[in-house]
Ligand code: IPD
Ligand code: CA
């Protein structure tokens with residue numbers, strides 16, 4: 219049996235209420251590392267969503283950030299980021315999301331990304347389209363980098379390594395109107411899908427960060443791929459590039475050139 223979009227939207231709405239409610243009191247926070255936190259919202263929402271999936275679809279495989287892989291039929295797979303942008307959430311910044319995706323036979327079928335404080339819910343269904351709060355969305359039509367705004371992110375553990383992303387940030391900052399760093403990869407991708415920004419890239423994300431956003435952007439007419447044509451989007455460590463069709467190839471050319479230079 220396969221889930222319906224309405225079913226997942228209902229679960230994510232309830233998860234958003236949990237996030238908002240827990241934020242009103244003192245949050246229990248645990249450190250995974252210096253800049254990597256887990257709050258009680260991460261664990262509570264993840265447990266809530268997994269319980270919904272296992273009750274309604276026993277035997278489906280689940281990949282969730284905090285509890286890892288829950289074995290099951292690889293033909294029916296879920297990707298859960300209970301709070302994407304945990305640092306923002308813990309500091310009281312409203313830029314965070316709940317991100318849930320479902321794939322059947324390795325193909326993404328449903329994707330939902332919600333930002334409870336802004337009351338924005340982005341969602342997509344394979345072959346049917348992408349929407350924000352019920353209105354259809356499309357990627358932007360902007361063709362030139364000089365007219366574009368981009369978003370990226372930086373993984374703390376890569377900061378002092380050649381993969382830090384800092385050189386990419388500087389290089390692309392010279393080519394576009396601005397490069398933003400907002401702190402939630404799922405929302406970054408939702409903003410590409412609805413045309414608020416032209417493109418997004420990041421190094422070393424995880425499948426649960428990008429699964430729902432990938433379907434959103436594809437259904438909104440954009441392109442999502444691995445940044446250097448290596449690895450996969452739904453397995454392992456993910457270097458990702460996502461943009462409207464025009465800007466995608468321009469960003470890719472520059473990012474490939476920058477990588478060639480840094481490996482000289
Ligand atoms: C993080 C956010 C952030 C990105 C980090 C991710 P988390 O996810 O998506 O934007 O830059 O790489 O780890 O840890 O808040 O779920
Ligand atoms: Ca995340």
Ligand code: CA
Pocket residue numbers: 260283299300301302303304
């Ligand atoms: Ca998370």
